[in-house]
Amino acid sequence: MTSLQRNSVHMSYSRSCHSQVLVLNCGSSSLKFAVMNPHNGDIAISGIGESLGQDEPVVSWKSHGERHSQTLPENIGHTEVIRFLVEKILSGHPELREQLIAIGHRVVHGGEKFSHSVLIDDAVINAIQECVALAPLHNPAHLAGIDAARSAFPNLPQVAVFDTAFHQSMPRHAYIYALPFALYRDHGIRRYGMHGTSHRFVTERAATLLNLSVDEVNIISAHLGNGASITAVHNGRSVDTSMGLTPLEGLVMGTRSGDVDPGLLMHLGNRMDYALHEINDLLNKKSGLLGISELSNDCRTLEQAASDGHDGAQLALDIFCYRLAKYIGSYHAVLPQVDALVFTGGIGENSSLIRQKVMTQLAGIGYTVDAQKNDRARFGEEGPISTDQSAVTLVIPTNEEWVIARDAAELVPPDTPNHDPRTRE
Numbered sequence: 001m002t003s004l005q006r007n008s009v010h011m012s013y014s015r016s017c018h019s020q021v022l023v024l025n026c027g028s029s030s031l032k033f034a035v036m037n038p039h040n041g042d043i044a045i046s047g048i049g050e051s052l053g054q055d056e057p058v059v060s061w062k063s064h065g066e067r068h069s070q071t072l073p074e075n076i077g078h079t080e081v082i083r084f085l086v087e088k089i090l091s092g093h094p095e096l097r098e099q100l101i102a103i104g105h106r107v108v109h110g111g112e113k114f115s116h117s118v119l120i121d122d123a124v125i126n127a128i129q130e131c132v133a134l135a136p137l138h139n140p141a142h143l144a145g146i147d148a149a150r151s152a153f154p155n156l157p158q159v160a161v162f163d164t165a166f167h168q169s170m171p172r173h174a175y176i177y178a179l180p181f182a183l184y185r186d187h188g189i190r191r192y193g194m195h196g197t198s199h200r201f202v203t204e205r206a207a208t209l210l211n212l213s214v215d216e217v218n219i220i221s222a223h224l225g226n227g228a229s230i231t232a233v234h235n236g237r238s239v240d241t242s243m244g245l246t247p248l249e250g251l252v253m254g255t256r257s258g259d260v261d262p263g264l265l266m267h268l269g270n271r272m273d274y275a276l277h278e279i280n281d282l283l284n285k286k287s288g289l290l291g292i293s294e295l296s297n298d299c300r301t302l303e304q305a306a307s308d309g310h311d312g313a314q315l316a317l318d319i320f321c322y323r324l325a326k327y328i329g330s331y332h333a334v335l336p337q338v339d340a341l342v343f344t345g346g347i348g349e350n351s352s353l354i355r356q357k358v359m360t361q362l363a364g365i366g367y368t369v370d371a372q373k374n375d376r377a378r379f380g381e382e383g384p385i386s387t388d389q390s391a392v393t394l395v396i397p398t399n400e401e402w403v404i405a406r407d408a409a410e411l412v413p414p415d416t417p418n419h420d421p422r423t424r425e
């Protein structure tokens with residue numbers, strides 16, 4: 001057994017009602033944090049440090065319902081934000097500081113090395129480092145955050161929760177590209193998928209709502225936010241997902257194109273003199289809803305503009321829904337049975353228009369929207385939006401932070417400060 005595998009085994013199950021976990025999500029120029037009770041998901045403090053490494057870094061946070069914000073010295077990075085969190089924010093809440101049992105880190109890419117969350121040790125850090133080529137913007141930022149958190153909290157266990165882990169159950173025929181096999185064998189080029197923590201959360205929640213155990217639930221999970229992906233879940237495990245080697249593949253997104261003809265890249269390069277970095281920019285930052293509408297990547301703005309007669313906004317929404325419906329149809333072919341279609345993410349949780357358009361497109365395979373339930377399902381409301389005769393369709397607000405907090409709490413070793421063996425479940 002390797003140390004990576006050993007660390008992923010549940011070492012204890014410390015979830016005192018009063019335990020807290022610090023959840024960290026370090027991006028290249030931002031750091032989101034939350035102090036959360038892993039038992040019930042209650043958030044005591046949440047905040048974000050933005051514009052890190054730039055001119056005017058600022059930390060904003062909310063604690064006990066009050067909002068605060070502070071500008072920090074220019075060019076500061078993750079380490080200083082974590083220091084600020086410890087010295088300024090947590091020092092005002094010594095009771096929370098004492099209740100911290102672990103730190104949970106969101107890590108975007110674990111390659112093929114991680115199919116579960118793991119306690120972080122030097123071997124795990126090396127493995128995350130080895131996956132930098134697969135997530136060159138994200139993994140280095142996660143490593144900086146882990147390093148800073150280890151220095152600030154040397155006695156607390158740190159746990160890595162990977163966006164890719166949930167999709168490691170995909171079968172080979174779903175994740176291998178039809179490219180020369182050596183690209184996979186020698187360079188790890190394959191489909192990995194993202195948003196796994198969100199798809200996992202809604203899978204578990206859907207099982208509860210459907211009165212099924214997680215290992216028997218079959219769903220199609222559509223995570224629709226500024227980034228968007230869809231996953232086919234069979235018996236609680238991801239068997240296919242729309243994102244690939246990178247988050248660019250699949251659905252139309254806020255600024256990403258999703259699936260295109262790969263021949264487009266040669267056309268742009270050879271015929272239109274685009275440089276590689278310009279193609280990268282075009283597909284990741286200038287396409288999707290923004291590119292089609294020539295107006296905005298924001299679904300709310302587009303819905304308003306479309307109702308005011310903006311043709312580009314209407315076309316962007318039409319393409320978004322059409323392409324999504326095609327994926328849902330294809331995942332019906334992937335799964336032997338579908339217990340529910342689930343909408344989540346900012347758009348999935350709030351846009352009754354998008355949900356209604358997608359379900360109308362899917363009428364031929366049994367979907368009918370219940371207009372009243374659909375209109376009510378927004379701002380964190382959970383529940384069905386389909387009629388009694390329809391294929392079951394649910395809205396489930398996602399909660400990736402809670403998954404991270406729960407995984408971190410479950411992996412806390414028994415000899416950790418604040419660990420209370422009486423609370424083992």
Ligand code: AMP
Nearest residue numbers: 225226227298299300345346347350351
């Ligand atoms: P996320 O990346 O999950 O935060 O989702 C962001 C997306 O959700 C943006 O496109 C928002 O416009 C969209 N969104 C949030 N609230 C609504 C709403 N009430 N109606 C339509 N779209 C919404």
